[in-house]
Amino acid sequence: xxxxxxxxxxxxxxxxxxxxxxxxxxxxxxxxxxxxxxxxxxxxxxxxxxxxxxxxxxxxxxxxxxxxxxxxxxxxxxxxxxxxxxxxxxxxxxxxxxxxxxxxxxxxxxxxxxxxxxxxxxxxxxxxxxxxxxxxxxxxxxxxxxxxxxxxxxxxxxxxxxxxxxxxxxxxxxxxxxxxxxxxxxxxxxxxxxxxxxxxxxxxxxxxxxxxxxxxxxxxxxxxxxxxxxxxxxxxxxxxxxxxxxxxxxxxxxxxxxxxxxxxxxxxxxxxxxxxxxxxxxxxxxxxxxxxxxxxxxxxxxxxxxxxxxxxxxxxxxxxxxxxxxxxxxxxxxxxxxxxxxxxxxxxxxxxxxxxxxxxxxxxxxxxxxxxxxxxxxxxxxxxxxxxxxxxxxxxxxxxxxxxxxxxxxxxxxxxxxxxxxxxxxxxxxxxxxxxxxxxxxxxxxxxxxxxxxxxxxxxxxxxxxxxxxxxxxxxxxxxxxxxxxxxxxxxxxxxxxxxxxxxxxxxx
RNA sequence: GGCCCGUUGGUCAAGGGGUCUAAGACACCGGCCUUUCACGCCGGUAACAGGGGUUCGAAUCCCCUACGGGUCACCA
Numbered sequence: 325x326x327x328x329x330x331x332x333x334x335x336x337x338x339x340x341x342x343x344x345x346x347x348x349x350x351x352x353x354x355x356x357x358x359x360x361x362x363x364x365x366x367x368x369x370x371x372x373x374x375x376x377x378x379x380x381x382x383x384x385x386x387x388x389x390x391x392x393x394x395x396x397x398x399x400x401x402x403x404x405x406x407x408x409x410x411x412x413x414x415x416x417x418x419x420x421x422x423x424x425x426x427x428x429x430x431x432x433x434x435x436x437x438x439x440x441x442x443x444x445x446x447x448x449x450x451x452x453x454x455x456x457x458x459x460x461x462x463x464x465x466x467x468x469x470x471x472x473x474x475x476x477x478x479x480x481x482x483x484x485x486x487x488x489x490x491x492x493x494x495x496x497x498x499x500x501x502x503x504x505x506x507x508x509x510x511x512x513x514x515x516x517x518x519x520x521x522x523x524x525x526x527x528x529x530x531x532x533x534x535x536x537x538x539x540x541x542x543x544x545x546x547x548x549x550x551x552x553x554x555x556x557x558x559x560x561x562x563x564x565x566x567x568x569x570x571x572x573x574x575x576x577x578x579x580x581x582x583x584x585x586x587x588x589x590x591x592x593x594x595x596x597x598x599x600x601x602x603x604x605x606x607x608x609x610x611x612x613x614x615x616x617x618x619x620x621x622x623x624x625x626x627x628x629x630x631x632x633x634x635x636x637x638x639x640x641x642x643x644x645x646x647x648x649x650x651x652x653x654x655x656x657x658x659x660x661x662x663x664x665x666x667x668x669x670x671x672x673x674x675x676x677x678x679x680x681x682x683x684x685x686x687x688x689x690x691x692x693x694x695x696x697x698x699x700x701x702x703x704x705x706x707x708x709x710x711x712x713x714x715x716x717x718x719x720x721x722x723x724x725x726x727x728x729x730x731x732x733x734x735x736x737x738x739x740x741x742x743x744x745x746x747x748x749x750x751x752x753x754x755x756x757x758x759x760x761x762x763x764x765x766x767x768x769x770x771x772x773x774x775x776x777x778x779x780x781x782x783x784x785x786x787x788x789x790x791x792x793x794x795x796x797x798x799x800x801x802x803x804x805x806x807x808x809x810x811x812x813x814x815x816x817x818x819x820x821x822x823x824x825x826x827x828x829x830x831x832x833x
Numbered sequence: 834g835g836c837c838c839g840u841u842g843g844u845c846a847a848g849g850g851g852u853c854u855a856a857g858a859c860a861c862c863g864g865c866c867u868u869u870c871a872c873g874c875c876g877g878u879a880a881c882a883g884g885g886g887u888u889c890g891a892a893u894c895c896c897c898u899a900c901g902g903g904u905c906a907c908c909a
Contacts, residue, residue, distance in 0.1 A: 355909090357908075473836080517838070522836070523836075528905090531906080534907040535907055541908070541909045562909095588902090591901095596902075634857045654839060657845065673872070792868060802869090806871080
C-alpha cells in the first residue's frame with residue numbers, strides 16, 4: 325500500500341500540518357545507548373533526525389540511554405558524540421550542551437520515571453513480579469518445546485499481599501511489569517510504513533522496571549520522549565515491534581504520541597543486518613580508513629532516502645534543504661561499498677590539496693613515511709605527492725600505497741612487458757636527454773617538467789610513447805601511474821639521477 | 834515457529850492506473866580525451882519475484898504463494 329501519499333489519512337494530515345505549517349516546533353532526538361561505537365545505521369538514524377529538524381527549524385536532541393549498566397560505558401558515549409560531531413551532526417539540546425528538559429542521561433532521570441511508575445502501579449496497570457530469571461527461562465523453554473511463542477505467562481499478575489510478603493521474605497527482588505490488556509488491536513501510525521497493527525495478545529506483560537529499580541528501554545523512552553516534547557521519533561526498523569509496547573504505555577499514561585518513522589535496516593552484502601562480518605560497521609572505522617565525513621553523510625542520506633532530482637552529490641546543507649520524510653523508502657538497503665568509495669573519491673578530488681595533506685599526514689606517519697614532526701619541507705613534499713595522486717584515491721589511506729614509488733630508488737620493471745620497453749634502442753638516448761635537460765632546468769615545477777618532456781619528443785623526433793614509456797618505467801618501474809610531470813618534481817634531480825643510473829646498470833641493453 | 838515489515842537491473846533507487854518501449858547513480862562494457870593509467874566526457878548491456886483478481890488499461894490497487902529481513906530479554 326502506498327501510504328506515503330495517502331492524504332486522506334488523518335494521521336498524515338496531522339503530520340503535514342506539523343511538518344510544513346509549523347504550528348508546532350519540530351523536536352527530534354537521537355537516543356543511542358552507549359554500549360559501543362556509533363554504528364553506521366545509528367549514524368543514518370541520527371542524520372535523518374537531524375535533517376528533519378534542520379529542515380523545519382526545529383530542535384535536535386541527543387539523549388543517552390544508559391539504563392543498561394552492564395554494557396554502558398563513558399568511552400562509548402564519547403565515541404558516539406565524537407562521531408556525530410565529525411559527521412557534522414550537531415545537537416541543540418542534550419548531553420554536554422544542556423537544555424530545559426534535562427538531564428539528558430537516563431540514569432540521571434530516575435526520579436522522573438518514578439512518578440510515572442507509581443501512577444501505573446496505583447492504577448493497577450502495572451504490578452510487581454517476583455519470578456526469577458531462572459524460572460522465567462524455564463518457562464520459555466517449555467513454551468518453545470510446545471511450539472508456543474515464549475512469553476511471560478502472568479504468574480504474578482494477581483498476587484495477594486500475603487504472597488508478596490512471602491516472596492519478599494525469601495529475599496526476592498521484584499521487577500515491575502506492565503499489565504498488557506487482552507484482546508486489543510494496537511495501532512501504530514508510522515510516517516514511512518503507514519498504519520501497522522499488532523495484537524495485544526501477542527505481547528506478554530513486559531518488564532518496565534528491572535529488579536535493580538532501573539526502568540527498561542521501553543518505559544524510559546516513552547517517558548523521556550514525552551517529557552522532552554519530542555514530536556517525531558525516527559529510528560531503525562528493529563524498533564517497530566517495540567513501538568507496539570510503547571503505544572500501550574502512551575495510552576496507559578494518557579500521553580499523546582509522537583509521529584513515528586521507522587527507517588528500514590542497512591544490510592550487508594548477504595542481505596542480513598549489517599554486522600562486523602560484513603566489514604566496517606562503526607563510523608570511527610570509516611574515519612580511520614580515510615573516508616571523509618561529507619562522503620559518509622552523502623552516502624548514508626542516499627540509503628533509504630532519495631532526492632527529487634537526479635543529482636547525487638549533496639552537502640549537508642543541501643540535504644537539509646531537500647530532505648523530507650515522505651521520500652524515505654520502506655525496503656531495506658544493502659550497503660554498497662563501491663558506491664561509498666566512489667563518493668569518497670569524488671570528495672577527495674574536489675577537496676583542496678591542503679586539506680588532503682592534513683588528512684594524509686597521520687596515515688603517512690602510521691606507515692612510517694613521516695616522523696612525528698612534520699616540518700614545512702616535508703609538508704611541501706607531501707603536498708606534491710597529493711597533487712600527483714589525488715585523483716586516483718578513493719580513500720585518503722590509499723596514499724600510502726603510492727609511497728614506495730617516491731621513496732625506493734632501486735627501480736625494477738614490474739613485468740616482462742615493462743622490461744621490454746626499457747630495451748628499445750632509443751632508450752638510453754631518451755634518458756640521457758631527459759637527465760641533461762632536467763639538470764639544466766631552472767626549476768622542476770610540474771609545468772616546466774611538462775614542457776621538457778614534450779621537447780624531448782621533438783628533439784629526438786620520436787613518437788610520444790617511445791619517450792614517455794621508457795621514462796615512466798625507468799623512474800617508477802610501472803607502466804601506469806601518476807603523470808610523470810607530477811612525479812619528477814617530487815623525486816627531485818638527485819633521485820632521478822639515481823634511478824636512471826640504477827636502471828642503466830641493471831636493465832638496459 | 835508466532836507476530837511485523839519488505840520484494841523495480843549486480844547495488845542504491847525514480848515511479849501516486851494510461852505520457853513506462855521503466856529515470857538517474859555506482860559497478861561493468863565500449864568510445865573520446867590523455868602518446869600510460871586515473872580523472873573527465875559520450876554511449877551501451879541490464880529490472881517491475883510468481884500466480885490470481887479489479888479495470889477499457891496495472892510496476893502502480895486487492896488477494897494468495899515464494900523469497901528476504903526484523904522481532905519475540907530484568908539489551909537498547
